[in-house]
Amino acid sequence: MTRSDTARPMVRRRRLRRRVTAALAAAAATAVLLAGCSAGSTAATSDTGPVRGGTLVYATDREPTCLDPHNSGDMPQTYIARQYLDSLVSLQEDGSVEPWLATGWTISDDGTQYDFTLKQGVEFTDGTPFDAQAVVDNFTQILDPATQSSTDLLYLTGYFDKATAISDHVVRITLKRPYSPLLAALSQAFFGMESPKAMARGLAANCESPVGTGPFEVAGWNHERDVELVRNDSYNSAPADAKHQGPAYLDGITWKFLKDNTTRYGALSSGEADVIFNVPPESEGLAKADPSIELQSFVHSGSPFSLDLNTQSTVFSDIRVRQAFVHASDAKEAVESAYNGVFPYEGNAVSSGTPHYDAAYHEPFPYDPAAAKQLLDEAGWTGRDADGYRTKDGETLTVKLPYNADSAETPPADVTILQDIQAMEKRVGIKVVLQALDSSSMNAVWGNPKAYDLLGNYWNSPTPHVMYIKYSKATYDVDNGQNSAFAYDDELDRLLIAGTATTDPAKQATAYAKAQQILTSKAWSLPLYPIQTRLGIADRVSGVWIEPSEGEPVLSDAYLIDGGK
Known part of the structure; x- marks a missing residue:
């Protein structure tokens, strides 16, 4: 048997259509190319540490067709879902995998059985307990043809057999044959854990407001304009590699849709947006020359x-x-x-x-x-x-x-x-x-x-x-x-x-x-x-980072230096 336990130090780390192994650590070290181009020292001199409060405005070019990443599975879904869904495990820059909702796991000698021990005392934001049966229910939803979970299914096709609740806090995934990429695959927000109670509302309701255990929850989706996210004040399930444990610093996030490149970059430079996704290549030079803007980029594998x-x-x-x-x-x-x-x-x-x-x-x-x-x-x-x-x-x-x-x-x-x-x-x-x-x-x-x-x-x-x-x-x-x-x-x-x-x-x-x-x-x-995640970040914001499974922006550690005042 091989085993992963919680006794680890806390560490930090990194269409035209939609879109994973811990054992590949050495080779995966190159998978994460983070380029932080912090121009100027305004943020560095005024940032005295995390500040609570305020709503961060995040502007992106594409609106998801559904906020539930189990359904279909396109990149705009996974980017926003990372803010309200937690995964069983967390992928590191070096390709290794750290605990998240799973505090540890054992793998059978033949590689076909994974037993995950789950974090206790965690609830979805609708009050439903997170337990082994909830994990089973998530895989049931993913495998249901009605969910149209094309991305998740393609990771599981030919390998996944079943998920079984062994006890309240131990879930077993049984495979048809060895599948070494499993852990890395499960680190993606596409496999984020959702409330069984919320999933039972039906696909349409779940597309509008999926419910997770994450640092934020969906307050409302104003189609063709934005999604409003608010802090989960009870959040207690951050991954082992998060920059802090406990609730997010921000009161909320306005996830804004600005399709036009010029408009989106203009929102950042004018102060209308705090962070933008997909800095236009034609604005790269302007951004690098602007001391009030930091660039972060991630080259996808x-x-x-x-x-x-x-x-x-x-x-x-x-x-x-x-x-x-x-x-x-x-x-x-x-x-x-x-x-x-x-x-x-x-x-x-x-x-x-x-x-x-x-x-x-x-x-x-x-x-x-x-x-x-x-x-x-x-x-x-x-x-x-x-x-x-x-x-x-x-x-x-x-x-x-x-x-x-x-x-x-x-x-x-x-x-x-x-x-x-x-x-x-x-x-x-x-x-x-x-x-x-x-x-x-x-x-x-x-x-x-x-x-x-x-x-x-x-x-x-x-x-x-x-x-x-x-x-x-x-x-x-x-x-x-x-x-x-x-x-x-x-x-x-x-x-x-x-x-x-x-x-x-x-x-x-x-x-x-x-x-x-x-x-x-x-x-x-x-x-x-290769596809890139490219963020432009105003110097009034600190703590933004990009995780390495799908280049998802992580805002649970972010804060507005002035607290949004």
Whole structure:
């Protein structure tokens, strides 16, 4: 048996679509890239320590579709849910896992049974006790098809068997086979614990106001404007790595939705907002030069933002055409130009912070128009139409790339990247048709192999298991649209299963390196850049930090230096 106990020192630590192992400690050390650029000394000289009181205004670009992260599972949900939901465990910068609602756990020798001892004396904010049965009820809700818990289900598919209450304060999770990423997966707010009483109200009510044990609770959701959070004065379940124990310092948080980049940054610089999410790349220089603004950033591990190539489309069913497309795109130049060097290029199937990332596959298909042309010739696309695009058997070499016209879903810089790639592909004779669609039309595109040839996608995850989530045969038919390349490979499956079955870092490294080699050689995607959490923080605020499982902002330790006066 292996065991984790509470006898530990307290330590501190770090779409276009939605998005984990303690044993990967050494490799995961690179998963967290925190860049605190504190310009000026105003906050440092006036900050004499935590002050209670005041309401912090946090402005972000995207509004969640539901405040319950069990439902669906998109990044805006997990960012806000971290403020009112606690998890069983807490992920550290080095990839290790610390106690949270679980004070300790034991793992069976065969890796299929986890017994969690739960913190006692904890209640949900509706007065419901937190106990083993509550944990069981949470997994029951997650597994219920009606919950549409696509993100959580993809972490559990093929591995999770059942959750059982062994006693009031011991819960057992039984797996179908060893799953070393389990603990890190459970650290995400997607698996945050919710009140069984509140969940029983139904999905609609729970989407409006989920109830957790966390430092804040939902007071109201003013759709298209903000969510009001108020302090949980009885909070007594902070993780072992929190900067303080007990209730939050703030009276509350106004979680404001400001989609427009200029408006959101203007709110920070004018004092209307205390913290903003997603500092616009075009405002990076201004923020760095402003002594009243601190920048914090976190580069996500997982699958980078990529253009997935639909292998079921007539064009991209031919690997030579896929390889030609990737060779014809100077993706590195497109990313660096559009994002002013703020976002790094990543050409691997996983981001550089992902445990067992292999730098050998950082740029598997370098920009090479000559190679692209040769591959297209070999694939039979040798004719040309009046506009210079390649043809074969009377058909023009055309690929459709739909994207969400909402600027909060597809930032202006991403549109610039798509346009640059469109121009690059034209040089070798590939016609890229960009289709700006509304959100409803985009939802119909997901999971439909006939609706597109290329599609933007990413999946933030603290483990290399993300490759299994996106490309395993086991998850291929899960109705979530994440395998937008519509591709899988039996040898890849074998390697990914082997990687999750062992806790031996050397064996994991071997399996995951081979998996990355297969993924890049197949040219199932054109990777572009890793997703980032980028915060702009006014100097009147202290104590904000970013946790490393999903780059979730943590505001339970934050305070307004003047107490909000």
